[in-house]
Amino acid sequence: MTTISSFAAGSYVTNRNTQGILNLKSQLDTLSTQLSTGRTAETYGGLGSGRVTSLGAHATLSALDGYDAAIDSAKTRVALASASVSQVIKLSTTLTTGLSNNILGAASATTNAQLARTSLDGALDALNQQSAGQYLFGGRITDAPPVLSSDVILKGDPANGLAGLTTLVQEQKAADLGAPDKTGRLKLTATGTTLNLSEDPADTTGESRANFGFRFAKAPVATGTAISVTPTSTAAPTQATLNRAPQVGESFRVVVNLADGSQKTLDLTVRDPVPAGSTDSFGLFGSAAAASTALQALAGPNGEVASFQSAATPALTASFGGGSPGAYGIAVTAQPNPGDTVTVSLKLHDGTTTTVSLTAKAPPATGTPGEFVIGADPTATAQNLNTSLKTALQNAAAGPLSASSTTRAAKDFFAGSPVAGFEPRRITTDGAGNPVYGQSPQNKTVIWYQGEDSGGAARDTASVRIGANRDLPVGGRANEPAFQEALAGMAALAVEVLADPAGAVTNDRFQALASRTSQILTNAKTSPGLPEIASDYSLASATLTSAADTNRTTRATLQDSLEGVESASMEDVAAKLLAVQNRLQASYQVTSMISKLSLVNYL
Template sequence: MTITSFAAGTYRFDRQSASLVSMKSQLDGLARQLSTGRTAETYGGLGVGRTTSLSAHAAISAQDGYLAAITSAETRVKLTSASLTQLKSLSDSTRSNLTGIVASRNEALPATTVQLAANNLSAAVDALNQQAGGVYVFSGRATDTEPVVSQDAILNGVPAEGLDGLRTLIAEQKAADLGTAGNGRLEKTVTEETIVLSEDSRGEARMNFGFSLLSASGSGSGALSAKVTEGAPPNVDLRFASLPSEGTQVRVVVQDADGSQKTLDLTARAGEAGNAAGAFRIGATPEETAANLKTALGGAAIASVQSATPPGLTATFSGGSPATASLAVDPTANPVAGDTITLKLGLHDGTTKTITLTAAATADKASTTTFAIGATAEITTENLSRALDNALKQAANTELSASSTARASLNFFEGSPAAGLSPRRVAADGNGYAEAASAKTVIWYKGDTASDPRASATVQAGASRTVAIGAQANEEAIRRTLAGLAAVAAESFTTGSGTVDTARFEAVSGRAASLLTASEGQQSLEQLGTDFGLAASSMANAKSVANTTKATLQDSLDGVDTVSTEEVAAKLLSLQTQLQASYKVTSILSEMSLVNYLR
C-alpha cells in the first residue's frame, strides 16, 4: 500500500483544480449537445431516461415499418381498383352495344359487335395482367406468375401444344345439344292423329343436353289437344377407383329445380374436417368415401362428375324415365283456323322457349309458326308434324345454340390449374361429359387458387390490424365478365353466303348480356371494387394512426434523447462565465505570497 505524501496548504489547490476540470468537462458536454442536439452519445449516458428512450425508439421503429408496408400496399390496391374499374367499363360498353344492336336490328352491326367484344376481351386480359412493383396483383400468392393467358389462346387454344380453346368447346357443346336430328335431342313418333315427343332416353344425356319437355296445351275449338307426362331423373351411382388423399378436389355439376346447372368443387378431408361446407369425408374404403360425397351433396340431382386419376371418380346413370309430350288432332273434328298448340321447352341454363303453332287454311311448308288444316285429321297431323319439326330446329339453332355458347363459355372459365378441375369437356360419344379431367384444354388462369382470394395477400398496418388486399383473376365476378365477352368474341353470325343470322345473334346477345350482369346472389364487379375501397380506407386510417403515434412518441423523447438548443446555449454561456471567473481567481491566488502581501 502506497501512501501519497500530503503537504499542508495543497488541499485548497487540489479542490480548485478538480472544480476547474469538472467545469471543463461540463463545458465539453454542453458543446457536444449543442452541435448534435442529443442528450448523450450512448444509452448509458441517458441515466434513468434510457428505459424510456429504448422503448420509444422500438415503438417508433414499428410505426415506420407499418408506414412502409402501407405505402407499398397503397400502390397495389390503387392498381387493383383501377383494373376492376376498367373491367366494369369494358363489361358495360359490351352490354350496351349488344342491347343497342338488338333493338335497332341493324344487320350490318353484328360483325362489328364481335370485333368489339374481341377487343374488349383483349383489354380485359391486359387489365388482369397488371403488375405493381414486380408483383402480379391478380395472381393471389403466385405473385411472379402472369395470371391470364392471351386472348388468342383463350379463343383458339395453343395448337402447337395440342391445347383446345373456347371455340372448340363451343362447337362440341352445340353438337351435343342439337343431337343427330338437330332438334335438341327430342325423339318423335307419329301414329295416325297423334304426335309423341320424347326426351333423350339416356339418363346422362337427358340431364345435360338438349331440350326438356315442360308443358303443352291446345286452345281454340278443342280439336287440338296436348299434354306432357313428366319423367323421372335417373339414379346416379358414384364410385372412386382409389381412395382420395387429403386435399384432393373433385368437381360435381348438379342440376337445380329450374333446369340450370351449378358447378361444385369439393375437397376430400379426413375426420371431422370432412363435414365442413365444400368438403367430403374420406372413408375407410373408396365405396364409403363415395357415399360420403353423395351425402355432402345433400340430395342434389347429379348431372356430371370430373376428377383427376387417381382418385378416378365416375358416375353411372340408371333408371329414371324421359318426359313425353303428346300432341293430338281430334279424328272426328278437324281444327279451325286460329286453333293453336303450345309447347314449352326447358334449356339447361334455366331459360325456357315456348313454341306456338297455329292452324290456318294454308301454310308454307317451311313455316315455323303455322300449319295447314288438311282434308282429314291425318293430313292435318302430318302438316302439324312438319311445322313442329321446323319450329324445333329453328329453336335449336337459335335459343339452344346460344345456350350452348354461354354454357361452354362458363365451363371454360370455370377451368382451374388445380388437379382434376380443368374445363368440362363433352365425352367422345357425345352423350355425356368426360369424367377424367382433360389435359388437352387451355387453362386460362395460371395463378393461385386459394379459397379466400383476399387473404392471399395481407398488410400488417398496425400491432393488431391486418388489411387483406389479395385478388385472383378467377373470382366469380371476373370469370362471368370474361365468359360474357368471350361468348360473343368466339362467335360468327354471318353465313357462308354472307347472310347475317340475326335470330341467333339476338339469342347469343341476350345470354351474353346476362353473363355480364350479376343477378341476386352472384358476386359483382362492384362488390370487388367495394372490397378494395374498404381496404384503401382502412389503410388510410391506419396510416393516420401510425403517423400520430410516431409523432407522439417522438415528442416523448424531448428532454430524454434530445435537448433544447436554447437551454443548452444558456447553460453553456453561464458555465463559460463561471469558468473564466474561476480561472482568473485561481490565477490571482496562485501569485499571492507573504512577500507580495508585505509589499
C-alpha cells in the same frame, strides 16, 4: 492486487481542488457539446432515466418508417387494382349497352362480336396489370402474367395440342343439337294419327340428358278437342354413385342441375370435420354409399348430379343411372279447327325456357313457321303436324339452344383452373355413343388463368403491414367468379362468329345469344360481383390513408416526447455554460495564487 497511492501531508486539499477543476472542465465540455449539437447527450447512458423512453420511442419511430414505406407502395398497388376493376366494369357496361341498342340482324351480330373482342382484350389487359414489377391478379404468383391473350383463349394453342374456346363451343353445339335430326336431342316420330315426342330415349343412364339438349318444362298443351296429349313415360333424374368414399384432402368438381333447370358448379375438398360455414367442403364418409348420398344431396330437392371431375389417385369417379326420359303421345283424334294450337314448353340447361307453338291453319296455308296445315283427314293432319313440329324444334335448337350452348361452353371454359381435376369440362362419349363429360383430366384444353389458385380468399393472397398488429389484405385473382362471368359474357359473343360463322348472324340466334350474354354481364356487375371487388379495394385505399394519418399522429407525439428527453434547451445550456465558465475561471485564479504561495510571500 490493490495499490494504495502514496499520501503526503497537505496533499488532500490540493487533490480536491484539482478534482473540482476537472469536474468543472467536464461540465464545460458537456455543455459546449450540448450547445453545438442541441442534444442532451451523445449516448443513451448519458440520458439517465430518460434512456428507456428514448430507446422505446426510437424503436417505434423506426417501425413507423417501415409501415409508411409499405403503405406508400400499397397505395399504388391498390389504386392500380381498383382502376383495373373499374375498367372491367366499364367494358361490361359498354358491351351490355351495345347489345341492348343493336339487337338487329346480321350486321349487328358482326359489329357486336367485334365490340366483344375489343372488350375482351381490354379486360384481359386490365387483369394483367402490374405494380413495381409484380402482377396484381395472379394470387401469390406475381412474376408472370395471370391471364393469356384473347387469341390463345379463343383459338387455342395448336402447337401444344390445346383447344381453345372455339373448339369447346363447337363440341357443345353438336352435343346439344343431336344428330341426325338436330332437334335438341328430342325424338319425334309419327305412327298413323299419333305423334310420339320424347326426351333422348337412347340415353339409358340419363347422364347425357342431364347435360345436353332439351328437357320438357311441362307437358305439351293442345287447345280444342281434336288433339289430345298423353304422358307415355315419366321423367326421372339420374342418380350418381361414387366408386369409393373420397378421403381427406381430395378435391373434386361436381356440376348439379337445380330444380329450375340451371346448372351450378361446385369445387369441393374433403375435410374432417367440415368447418362451420364452409361452402367448399365435403365431409368424410365411411362408405361409398354414404358419400354418394351426400353427393346427391348437393343438388337439392328435385335436382340431380350432372357431371363429376377429379384428379385423385386412385381414381375417384361417379357412375350414372336410374334416369328415365319424359315422353308424350300427341294424338289427332279428329280434324282440328283453324286456330287450335299445340304448345311444347322446353327447358334448357342454363335455366331458361323456350316455347314451340303451332297454330292450325286451313288450306291453302302452306305450313309456314308457327303453323300446321289441316289435312284431308286426321292422318294427313297428323303428318302435317309432325313435319311442322319437327321444323319448329329444329329452329328452336338452332336458335335459343345453340345460343345456350355458346354461353354454357364459355362459362365452363372460364371456370377452368390450373388445379388438377378442375380443368374445363370436355365432352366424350359413353359406351353407347352418347355424349357425356369426361371425369378425369385430359390435358387438352387451354387453361386461361395461369396464376395461383390454391383456395382461400383472393384478397388474402397479398397483404401489407400497416401497423404493429395490422395486416391489410390487398391481393387479387383474375379467376374470381365475377371476373369469370364478365370474361365469359364477352368471349361468348366474340367466339360465336368463329365457332359457327353462318349461324351466328341469324336473327333468332343472335337475339338469344345477346339476351344471355347481357344477363351474364349483368350478373358480373351485380353484388356480390365486380362492385364488391371494387368496394374491397376502395375500403383498402381508405384504410391505407387512415393508417398513414394515424402513423403521422403517432410519430408527432413520439417526437415531442423525444424533444423533452434528448434535446437540450439552448437558453438553459447557455446560462449554465456561462456559470461554469465563471466558476472555472475563478478556480483557475485561486489555484494559481495558492500555487505561488511560499513562506517568503507569506511573510
